[in-house]
Amino acid sequence: MKKLTLLLLLASSMAYGQRNLNIEETVFGPRTYAPTALISSNWIPNSNNISYLDKGYQNLVQKSATNTGSEEIILSKNDLQNALKTRIPNEQINLQIFPSDYKWEDANTISFILYTKQAHYHIAVNVKNKEIVHLLETKLEATNQEYTTDYSKVAFLIGNNIQIKDNTGQLTVVTADTVDGILSGSDYTHRQEFGIKKGMWWNPQNDKLLYYRKDETMVTKYPLIQWDTRVASVKDIRYPMAGMKSEEVTLVIYDTKTKQKITLATGEPKEQFLTAVTWDPSGQSIYVGVLNREQNHLKLNQYNAQDGRLIKTLFEETASTWVEPQNDLLFLPNNPKQFLYQSDRGGFNQLYLYNTDGKLIKKLGYQNLIVQQLGDFSPKGDLIYYTGVTNDGLDRQLFSVDLKTGKTIQLTQGTGTHNAKLNSDGSYILDQFSNLTTPNIVQIKATKSGKIEKIVESTNPFLGKINPPKIEFITLTSADGATPLTGRIIYPSDFDANKKYPVMYYLYGGSHSQLVTNKWLGGAGYFDMYMAQQGYIVFTMDNRGTDARGRAFATATHRQLGQAEMADQMKGIEFLKSKSFVDQNKMGIFGWSFGGFMTTSFMIHHNDIFKAAVAGGPVMDWKYYEVMYGERYMDMPQENPEGYKLTSLIDKADQLKGDLLIIHGAQDPVVVQQHSMEFVEACIKAGKQVDYFLYPTHEHNVSGKDRIHMYEKIARYFDMHLKK
Known part of the structure; x- marks a missing residue:
């Protein structure tokens, strides 16, 4: 498949009645303007029927793969409410919606977890007679519930026990x-x-x-100050820092x-x-x-x-x-002496078939295909289905692989992101699909004939309401000249190529991340679109070290985090600077967590590019980060002193230029506040001005309504420094 170097979302329509996003919609917009979909869709076991929740989340309904025009209620919220009152008469249960986390235990029984004010319940309901056939109760304070396969027992935690x-x-x-x-x-x-x-x-x-x-008990305690009492208290967490x-x-x-x-x-x-x-x-x-x-x-x-x-x-x-x-073993259903093991040792995360003697029977990989998520075995147990990553990391497709021959077949088509699963006998595929220009299509495909029946084809959810900015994918080449990199550019709603615009460069860049994917909106967040509508060019690119491109791509950052990443991001910066519509004197950069580390790194190592920056929850020195993640990429400080010195930003605060706003959650247990405090202290000693803001009740991410406040603060900061 040829790579799409320029893929347009929509022309920037100024139709009557459309407006830009407001700041509240940067947080709540994804729910308000969600594309039409099938909610909580599942195949009903041993059938050609799919189940899902109706539009009001009031009923569990079914539709046949062979007669997609009809819809039938299986179990209503009211039926379920009555069954619960009969079985749990002492509880005041008032269901607002049908439980969306239901799953099928067999062709006649669904189960779900119900959380009430008094307890947690695991409940199984017979959808035919509408009666509860099983119920297991745990205390409200119980966590980490783990049920036996026959639901005869549940293990759970009360505190640490x-x-x-x-x-x-x-x-x-x-x-x-x-x-x-x-x-x-x-x-x-x-x-x-x-x-x-x-x-x-x-x-x-x-x-x-x-x-x-x-x-x-031997791990150092780390204090997190709690502000919810008149006299602030200390919550200690065990935080094993790198090398300790x-x-x-x-x-x-x-x-x-x-x-x-x-x-x-x-x-x-x-x-x-x-x-x-x-x-x-x-x-x-x-x-x-x-x-x-x-x-x-x-x-x-x-x-x-x-x-x-x-x-x-x-x-x-x-x-x-x-x-x-990253994955447990998966034993073959018809052969308990053989299992599937996932590894990227061959360059890409793929499947290996072993027996219990430790003998490799067959590698089940296919070209540079990356296994992202395993599905079910075929009814005969001779195939395994999985979602694979294709198109240089952009697409997700459904595949099957023959466990005996290794033959791999792609079961879904159409460039984009497919969330697909087969029914019990493998005769039909339920596929929810989107790409940059397609909000969502839900379709059923017959595996033998290839015939496709569309169930849902979502219209643009912004149509007539929000004026969407234009989004394009761009392809660049990594700094080592070896790998294509995918970027995403969002244009202002009233874009005029003859004008010059400020830039918000948004990045993350760390492991197990991917910001640019071929799905609706290209993976862009609503704050990205909001800033574009406010008159910014918004740019994002995934560098080496990020996910879905293979082992060599990921490990290029070993022992010197931030260096290959910045070199790659410089290619994105060069691309922007080559555009006449970019105001090179009004460029800003924003990132959170690893992205906060990258943001601050640019303001120090390449301090003549960005006039303003916002770094949220930033790592400032990897010796303050925890063992499991930090030592994987950096080794111990004792083993890699040069790498830790190179990547530390604290001792380089004197190189800071431009306006930098650091945001941190005061109770952050992931990137502890010491990172930003040490950097602020170093800035003071170096005579460098830096702006700093704390969210007192938040941990690593600012969530809920407070996130609106955070986005407004970031938008105002860029406006103040880039729109003068």
Whole structure:
């Protein structure tokens, strides 16, 4: 497919009745002007019918893939309300909408989580007789609920400890640690790096619970000042800074029958990372990815679930930069001795088929295709479906791969972003699709004939309401001359190529990020569009180090964060400067978190480009950042002193030019406030003026209505310095 170097969103229409976005819509606009879609759509098991919520979120309805014109109510909100009142008579439950997080347990039963003022409930409802067939209740303060596959038990956390409740109401206390710094079952183990999404796993037989036990008593406490009392208080968090003592984690099995605990023999050193945790289908063993603290050597180990001993290491993975496991193993449904493993060791994240002896059976990769999200197996278990990244990172398509032959087939077409899934027998694909010029299309495709039936074709949600700016994709080349880079430019609504405009250069640039994608609006935020409507050229580009372009693209930044990234962003800056409509004397730059680091870096290392800048939650020195993320990219300060000195901005404050506004959340537990405070102090010592603003009740991101205040502050700052 040929790359689109210039793809237009819409001509800048000035139709009667249209207006620009207001500042409130920078936050609430995505909901107000959402393209028409199918809400909470799912295939009903063992059928050709899809289910979704109606426009008022009042009913669960279904539509047939073979007769897409008709719609039938399966279960109404009122039916569900009555069933709940019958089963939970003591609760004052008043559903406002039908639960959007429902899922199908079988062809007749849906389940969902209900949060009330008194408790949390996991509920299953038979949609035929409209009765609740299952209910598990946990306390309101319970977190991290983990249910057995048969929903006979639920494990959850009360504070830092695990409890289990079964469907008879019996409660079991699994851990009762009172020592500050001992946590069990937490999904925040290893700070949720390495693909960690939860801290507890039930075995397939639903009688043993595997969980993380995290000991961070040796990790330095970091104080966060809380302003919600008359006398401010201190909330201490455990924050392992780069090069300092990190947490020690083990994995423990709790047997619900014997009430015994067994710790897996994951061994020394204690400062290592345990991830890709997967039960064997038999329940007899457990697989764990054991990654060293240096994050360059992974062992995939098998442990005995009866006594915790190490059975064997199946294989090892090493790298000169880093190894970053992101996914659990996935066992084949028809062969419990084989599993799929994901790795980018070949250059792109792809699938590898192994057996439980550790033998590689087949690499299932295809060209430079990147596996983004695994789907289901085919009914026969001979295929696996997945969403793959194509078109130099811009597009998302659905693929199937034959597990025996490795043959890969693309199942969706049309450049853009496809969110697609197949029905139980693989005969139909439900595809929600958008691209830069297409708000949303929902369609059903027959896999054999290729026939497509459109269910929804959204019109432009701005039409007749908001005057949308013109958006284009542009393609440049990375600073090393090796890789195409995709950028996005947004023009003022009344753009005139004969005039000159100020610029807001918005960037992030860090790992696992991608700001420019081929979906509706090109991935642009509503604040980007607002600023364009206020008369700015708004530009964004993804540099080396960001996501969806492969391993070499990501690892180019190793041990010197910000350097390759700035070199690439300079290509975007050169592109803008080559345009006659850009006012080179009125350019501003804005970024948050890693983007705040990049913003400040430009104001120091390339201090003659931008007149004004806004850096939110910025990293100023990587030695103040945490172990798991920071050491992956920078190694320890002891190992890479030159890299830490090069990338630190604090000792270079005397090079600051232009107007810089730093914004920070006062309770930020991710990029702690010490970063910006150290930089401000260095600016004072260097005689450099810098503007500073705190959001006292916010952490790393400013959310809710306060975000409107933040965007207004940023817009005013650029107006003040770039529109004089």
